[in-house]
Amino acid sequence: MAAQAPHPDLALTLADIEAAARRIEGAVIRTPTMLSRVLSDRVGTPVYVKFENLQHTGAYKERGALNKLLLMDEAMRSRGVIAASAGNHAQAVAYHARRLGVPAVIVMPVSTPTVKVSQTEGHGAEVVLHGAMFDDAYAEALRLSEERGLTFVHPFDDLDVMAGQGTVALELFADAPDIDTLVLPIGGGGLISGMSAAAKTLKPGIEVIGVQAELYPSMYARFARQNLTCAGDTIAEGIAVKAPGMMTAGIINMTVDDILLVAERDIESAISLLVQAEKTVAEGAGAVGLAALLANPERVSGRTVGIVLSGGNIDAHLLANVLLRDLARSGRMTRLRVELQDRPGALVSVMKLFSEHQVNIVEVYHQRVYTTLPAKDAAIEVECEARDAAQISRLIETLEAEGYAVRPLPIE
Numbered sequence: 001m002a003a004q005a006p007h008p009d010l011a012l013t014l015a016d017i018e019a020a021a022r023r024i025e026g027a028v029i030r031t032p033t034m035l036s037r038v039l040s041d042r043v044g045t046p047v048y049v050k051f052e053n054l055q056h057t058g059a060y061k062e063r064g065a066l067n068k069l070l071l072m073d074e075a076m077r078s079r080g081v082i083a084a085s086a087g088n089h090a091q092a093v094a095y096h097a098r099r100l101g102v103p104a105v106i107v108m109p110v111s112t113p114t115v116k117v118s119q120t121e122g123h124g125a126e127v128v129l130h131g132a133m134f135d136d137a138y139a140e141a142l143r144l145s146e147e148r149g150l151t152f153v154h155p156f157d158d159l160d161v162m163a164g165q166g167t168v169a170l171e172l173f174a175d176a177p178d179i180d181t182l183v184l185p186i187g188g189g190g191l192i193s194g195m196s197a198a199a200k201t202l203k204p205g206i207e208v209i210g211v212q213a214e215l216y217p218s219m220y221a222r223f224a225r226q227n228l229t230c231a232g233d234t235i236a237e238g239i240a241v242k243a244p245g246m247m248t249a250g251i252i253n254m255t256v257d258d259i260l261l262v263a264e265r266d267i268e269s270a271i272s273l274l275v276q277a278e279k280t281v282a283e284g285a286g287a288v289g290l291a292a293l294l295a296n297p298e299r300v301s302g303r304t305v306g307i308v309l310s311g312g313n314i315d316a317h318l319l320a321n322v323l324l325r326d327l328a329r330s331g332r333m334t335r336l337r338v339e340l341q342d343r344p345g346a347l348v349s350v351m352k353l354f355s356e357h358q359v360n361i362v363e364v365y366h367q368r369v370y371t372t373l374p375a376k377d378a379a380i381e382v383e384c385e386a387r388d389a390a391q392i393s394r395l396i397e398t399l400e401a402e403g404y405a406v407r408p409l410p411i412e
Contacts, residue, residue, distance in 0.1 A: 060310050069081070069153070218241055365383075
């Protein structure tokens with residue numbers, strides 16, 4: 001898709017976004033923007049990173065939620081608010097509602113990571129778990145809003161919310177004025193709508209690229225005029241939206257130049273690289289911008305790129321799995337199946353070879369029964385880690401030279 005020049009009747013204006021910035025100043029963190037040398041080298045062009053994962057609740061969503069709450073009158077605040085969210089919008093509404101003394105109810109999908117549920121409850125909100133995906137929670141929140149007389153705070157399809165999210169762009173350009181390309185996540189479209197509305201007004205020649213998970217290409221499908229399925233267990237659950245916003249779609253149509261899709265494996269690699277290169281934690285939705293750059297470096301060749309780590313609320317167990325899987329894919333960790341005679345000292349002999357090559361043994365599985373090997377033989381599976389894939393290869397060569405049958409077990 002090719003963006004048109006900003007329309008004079010664009011519903012969201014730079015003045016709206018600048019007013020939101022003044023309104024929320026001091027109540028949200030002005031997060032840092034840094035030029036990443038490692039990421040720039042990997043992509044082959046300058047890459048600036050905006051660390052919105054450092055907000056109080058770990059995501060940019062605070063900006064839009066707070067702007068919306070501050071624009072409500074006292075009667076609306078006293079009755080209370082309700083929101084539907086896979087996590088970050090939930091925490092943002094809950095956190096700032098408590099600060100302002102506003103009762104809050106949050107409806108979250110049953111599949112929401114435990115860390116996001118517990119953090120939302122920790123901010124004092126009533127949490128209702130309902131449905132498998134965001135759209136189910138959204139419908140229930142609307143029902144409860146009518147039933148209880150609560151004001152619904154939409155996670156993205158609301159101009160006040162979008163204006164708050166657009167303040168990210170103001171800070172980004174203030175810190176890195178040379179940026180000529182933005183690569184931003186798209187779920188419902190609130191962040192990219194706010195940021196692109198600001199960007200295209202401040203820097204009309206800037207290119208804005210949206211990114212969605214391959215499993216949930218809702219906005220991509222709308223503009224590509226394709227009937228694509230939105231389903232699956234994506235690690236980027238924060239942007240797993242089946243039905244994007246109507247208002248956000250209109251703004252995106254006028255201000256966004258392209259939308260890319262990224263695979264789950266690329267998102268995992270981006271999360272791992274951010275931990276290693278920037279010593280920072282990003283959730284799946286927060287890492288898709290980098291994932292798109294790593295998978296499509298030619299798309300931004302010769303450009304100066306800005307990405308937003310939109311959130312860092314990832315379950316610790318899931319993060320551990322992602323890091324270990326990335327080690328396995330890079331060859332630094334593997335599982336070797338070694339066949340040997342089932343006799344005293346045989347296992348020790350094999351382990352000595354691992355020690356000689358300074359390959360660390362993580363776990364050993366000794367299999368005597370469930371195998372097709374002769375009764376006097378056995379198989380062991382050794383999970384191990386090394387400096388790099390070459391070190392593992394040298395170990396395998398030595399094991400084979402000593403007469404052992406060795407087979408690396410692949411990661412799917």
